[in-house]
Amino acid sequence: MQRSTSPLEMKTRSQCSRALAVPIACLICRSENVTSLPLVPPMLFGGKGAGAASLIFSHRSSLSYLSANDDGNINFNDGSKVMRDVFTIQSDDQGSTESKSMSTTLSLFDQKQWDHRQNKLNRNAMWPQDHGRKRNGITSTRIAVPKKELRDFISGNTSKMSSGRTVPKSSVGATNDNTKQPPTMPVLDDGFVQKQANHRRSKLSRDLLWPQDHYRKKSSVVLSREEKLDMKSGVGISGVGVGITAASSETNENGPPKALSSDPSQNFNFEKPRGVRRRNSNNNNFGRRKPMLPQSQHDLWKMKSVDGFFIPRTEESPMMEVNTDIDSVGTTDDAQTAPPRTELNSLPVHRSIASDAGPLWKEELRDDAIHPLFSSRKRVLVLCTGGTLTMSNDPSKGNSLVPVQGALTSYLAGMRELTEDPDMPEIISHEYHPLIDSSDMGPGDWAMLARDISTNYYYFDGFVVLMGTDTMAYAASALSFMLQNLGKPVIFTGSQIPLREPYNDARKNLIMATIFASSDTVSEVCIFFHDRLLRGCRATKVNTSKLKAFDSPNLSPLAEIGINIEENYHIFRPPPRGSFKINTSMDTRLITLRLVPGFDDASMKAMIDAATQTHLKGLILQLYGTGNLPSVKDDLVQCLANATAAGVVVVATTQCLSGSVIMGHYATGQKLIGAGVVSAGDMTVEAATTKLAYLLGRGDLSISEVRDLMTVDLRGEMTPESDLPPPPLASTYQRVIAQKNRSRRF
Numbered sequence: 060m061q062r063s064t065s066p067l068e069m070k071t072r073s074q075c076s077r078a079l080a081v082p083i084a085c086l087i088c089r090s091e092n093v094t095s096l097p098l099v100p101p102m103l104f105g106g107k108g109a110g111a112a113s114l115i116f117s118h119r120s121s122l123s124y125l126s127a128n129d130d131g132n133i134n135f136n137d138g139s140k141v142m143r144d145v146f147t148i149q150s151d152d153q154g155s156t157e158s159k160s161m162s163t164t165l166s167l168f169d170q171k172q173w174d175h176r177q178n179k180l181n182r183n184a185m186w187p188q189d190h191g192r193k194r195n196g197i198t199s200t201r202i203a204v205p206k207k208e209l210r211d212f213i214s215g216n217t218s219k220m221s222s223g224r225t226v227p228k229s230s231v232g233a234t235n236d237n238t239k240q241p242p243t244m245p246v247l248d249d250g251f252v253q254k255q256a257n258h259r260r261s262k263l264s265r266d267l268l269w270p271q272d273h274y275r276k277k278s279s280v281v282l283s284r285e286e287k288l289d290m291k292s293g294v295g296i297s298g299v300g301v302g303i304t305a306a307s308s309e310t311n312e313n314g315p316p317k318a319l320s321s322d323p324s325q326n327f328n329f330e331k332p333r334g335v336r337r338r339n340s341n342n343n344n345f346g347r348r349k350p351m352l353p354q355s356q357h358d359l360w361k362m363k364s365v366d367g368f369f370i371p372r373t374e375e376s377p378m379m380e381v382n383t384d385i386d387s388v389g390t391t392d393d394a395q396t397a398p399p400r401t402e403l404n405s406l407p408v409h410r411s412i413a414s415d416a417g418p419l420w421k422e423e424l425r426d427d428a429i430h431p432l433f434s435s436r437k438r439v440l441v442l443c444t445g446g447t448l449t450m451s452n453d454p455s456k457g458n459s460l461v462p463v464q465g466a467l468t469s470y471l472a473g474m475r476e477l478t479e480d481p482d483m484p485e486i487i488s489h490e491y492h493p494l495i496d497s498s499d500m501g502p503g504d505w506a507m508l509a510r511d512i513s514t515n516y517y518y519f520d521g522f523v524v525l526m527g528t529d530t531m532a533y534a535a536s537a538l539s540f541m542l543q544n545l546g547k548p549v550i551f552t553g554s555q556i557p558l559r560e561p562y563n564d565a566r567k568n569l570i571m572a573t574i575f576a577s578s579d580t581v582s583e584v585c586i587f588f589h590d591r592l593l594r595g596c597r598a599t600k601v602n603t604s605k606l607k608a609f610d611s612p613n614l615s616p617l618a619e620i621g622i623n624i625e626e627n628y629h630i631f632r633p634p635p636r637g638s639f640k641i642n643t644s645m646d647t648r649l650i651t652l653r654l655v656p657g658f659d660d661a662s663m664k665a666m667i668d669a670a671t672q673t674h675l676k677g678l679i680l681q682l683y684g685t686g687n688l689p690s691v692k693d694d695l696v697q698c699l700a701n702a703t704a705a706g707v708v709v710v711a712t713t714q715c716l717s718g719s720v721i722m723g724h725y726a727t728g729q730k731l732i733g734a735g736v737v738s739a740g741d742m743t744v745e746a747a748t749t750k751l752a753y754l755l756g757r758g759d760l761s762i763s764e765v766r767d768l769m770t771v772d773l774r775g776e777m778t779p780e781s782d783l784p785p786p787p788l789a790s791t792y793q794r795v796i797a798q799k800n801r802s803r804r805f
């Protein structure tokens with residue numbers, strides 16, 4: 060295809076090159092002399108020296124036409140002119156090019172130009188340091204005028220811009236001469252203003268929260284007069300909801316730092332300010348509540364540490380240190396004061412196993428054990444308490460199953476897969492005496508296990524606890540709390556079929572528990588059962604006969620075994636931050652009550668009243684659904700309120716296998732909040748009871764601190780409230796947002 064150049068094109072080209080940097084739109088027309096062109100959508104051209112009126116108008120509807128004069132100017136047939144520098148008009152000898160393609164070319168060009176201008180304008184408007192560029196560079200071409208408004212203006216629908224400024228008609232369709240006129244002020248549409256304001260506000264709120272960024276605030280965020288006034292008057296910045304706490308106000312512009320309030324809970328709060336995104340909100344903190352950290356010596360004095368959490372020290376906070384050498388049952392008369400330790404064991408201690416194991420490392424291996432790095436094989440201590448795994452039928456007891464002392468030890472000695480495989484850990488086992496059914500076990504036995512793990516802690520890479528399945532979830536939960544700063548795996552396992560049977564689940568559970576106990580990445584108490592590794596304080600026994608006896612309804616398994624081992628590493632507990640220690644003291648003055656619709660609650664009330672008057676310290680309620688109790692049972696609620704007032708910690712759990720208590724979601728549950736009942740969130744009953752016993756047994760916490768800590772995740776036993784699914788009746792919008800946040804976190 061040949062192409063000739065028309066004189067018109069030559070002329071306009073040369074004019075364009077003189078005018079420099081005027082964007083060229085190549086319009087293709089039918090012949091050399093053609094001067095009729097359908098007009099294209101409105102567009103703005105920009106460029107140095109282009110002038111303010113680089114505009115092409117659309118008059119498609121009225122079928123208006125452009126005409127190019129000899130001097131290169133293009134006129135409307137209504138007489139108005141378009142500056143001549145804008146166009147290069149090419150003719151096509153073939154005359155085959157459709158006007159449609161021209162129109163498309165211009166539309167794309169138009170859009171690109173517009174976006175470019177918008178970006179430049181945003182930048183210039185945002186950053187004061189760039190204002191110079193705006194002044195020195197392009198002036199009028201950087202002005203963003205909403206397209207629609209401009210189109211209306213041009214088409215004569217309106218003679219006013221949104222600013223109220225009247226633009227002289229002559230400035231539109233004018234020639235280069237218009238560049239001499241003062242540039243029209245930018246008219247910012249509402250959307251743009253809003254966007255800019257939001258940006259400024261979010262910058263400002265970030266700067267207020269992060270003192271190290273204050274220089275940015277000074278240099279890049281310029282407060283308007285109204286904003287400054289709002290800040291001074293304490294209103295904050297409207298629409299943002301920047302929560303400035305007493306602590307954070309020490310570093311902002313609001314005047315001198317405020318003194319700490321006499322009420323410590325005013326000075327420290329767990330809540331992040333509304334509307335402000337926490338900087339690391341979506342990083343890998345895995346849904347755990349961040350521990351509060353003291354900022355100064357003064358803070359430290361006003362706070363105390365509970366398992367890595369700093370909590371405000373209240374007036375009634377007992378100051379005593381926790382003694383870890385005490386036995387497992389505390390019987391404090393009044394937890395508001397330091398409990399007299401001499402009273403321990405005044406309640407019958409549930410303890411079936413006769414004595415602790417003591418140190419169990421072998422003498423000849425001691426040096427090696429002290430320096431595990433030099434050991435070629437990992438070393439695992441297996442503590443065996445009994446359970447079905449160790450049992451056999453006893454004809455003298457009607458053929459029922461009873462534990463057989465020594466059976467496990469001799470079996471382990473004969474297991475070549477353990478003794479001869481160099482990749483398997485070395486196992487040292489200890490059988491307690493007597494071996495028992497797990498339903499005979501209690502806090503005394505859990506404490507004994509904790510002590511034996513502690514005694515042997517630095518000589519083994521991990522621990523396996525063999526026990527019966529019936530109370531395994533309680534024991535695993537209890538040990539989760541008793542073992543503080545645990546940095547090694549403690550794996551509970553057992554079986555549904557005795558080891559001595561030809562077909563059993565005992566062997567596999569035992570081998571896999573041993574393997575996980577030698578893992579470097581697990582540093583928590585777990586249950587391994589039937590192909591799954593579950594967090595101990597999340598597990599519950601769900602089946603009496605199937606081999607899959609345990610489940611973890613509110614947390615995925617930590618690992619699942621198939622041909623490969625699939626670890627959910629992101630939910631593993633992180634390595635501890637402090638030194639390992641134990642606290643085996645548990646206050647067992649607790650009862651657990653399960654509600655049944657319509658049953659005799661007079662007896663229940665009588666029992667709670669009587670126990671409150673004598674010794675009760677904790678009451679775990681298994682309520683319906685999200686933590687509901689019949690609204691008609693006002694006297695039962697009153698009874699609970701009385702118990703709370705008397706210092707009993709009343710905790711609401713749900714009868715549902717999975718899901719969480721959401722108190723106050725229904726009116727029936729709302730009453731309980733008024734009665735001082737604490738929500739157990741999505742804790743299992745096993746975790747809730749052992750946690751309450753542990754907190755009450757510590758002896759260094761007041762009742763109100765125990766109540767508070769029941770709602771704080773200490774060992775991964777509960778999902779923090781902020782990570783829970785929204786309540787069932789939340790709006791669809793809330794649910795979508797909450798789901799989004801959860802998926803971002805995990």
Ligand SMILES: NC(=O)C[C@H](N)C(=O)O
Binds near residue numbers: 446496527555
């Ligand atoms: N499967 C078992 O181990 C049940 C047994 N009754 C126990 O808990 O000791």
